[in-house]
Amino acid sequence: MATAVLDTLDAQGLRMTGPRRALVEALVERQEAFTAEELMQAVPAVGRATVFRTIKLLVDSGLVCRMSQVDGRPLYSLSHQGHHHHALCQRCGAVLDIYRCGIDTMLENIELATGAKVLGHRLEVFVLCPACVAAADESPPAKQLA
Numbered sequence: 345m346a347t348a349v350l351d352t353l354d355a356q357g358l359r360m361t362g363p364r365r366a367l368v369e370a371l372v373e374r375q376e377a378f379t380a381e382e383l384m385q386a387v388p389a390v391g392r393a394t395v396f397r398t399i400k401l402l403v404d405s406g407l408v409c410r411m412s413q414v415d416g417r418p419l420y421s422l423s424h425q426g427h428h429h430h431a432l433c434q435r436c437g438a439v440l441d442i443y444r445c446g447i448d449t450m451l452e453n454i455e456l457a458t459g460a461k462v463l464g465h466r467l468e469v470f471v472l473c474p475a476c477v478a479a480a481d482e483s484p485p486a487k488q489l490a
């Protein structure tokens with residue numbers, strides 16, 4: 345998996361130095377979404393500036409998705425390519441990819457209403473993932489005060 349990502353970067357003509365390689369390996373291993381800070385902790389030998397620069401590079405080349413948490417802080421995850429959106433579970437942090445965008449009509453309406461040309465969009469949805477919904481259903485109801 346890490347090799348596939350590294351191959352793609354090579355094909356794009358990006359020089360994969362030791363630190364960059366270590367970062368890519370760390371984030372492929374993670375599988376789940378991560379913050380820049382978490383990535384730094386995973387690869388303590390790599391400097392802060394390199395971490396940020398490499399993340400930007402990976403986002404620009406479409407290999408990593410950048411999304412926002414509910415408080416606006418950036419979160420990243422390995423991309424599965426293609427236009428998609430993210431649903432972020434507010435309980436366990438799982439990220440669900442949504443490939444059905446379905447907001448084209450809304451964008452057309454925005455163009456009609458404003459006369460502006462829409463160039464792109466970003467959409468994040470905050471959810472309880474299926475596992476967390478199930479867990480919430482199973483957990484006993486909150487204790488009632490007598």
Ligand SMILES: [Zn+2]
Pocket residue numbers: 409421422423424428429430441
């Ligand atoms: Zn994604």
Ligand SMILES: [Zn+2]
Pocket residue numbers: 433434435436437438472473474475476
């Ligand atoms: Zn969840």
Ligand SMILES: [Zn+2]
Pocket residue numbers: 427428429445446447465467
């Ligand atoms: Zn979309």
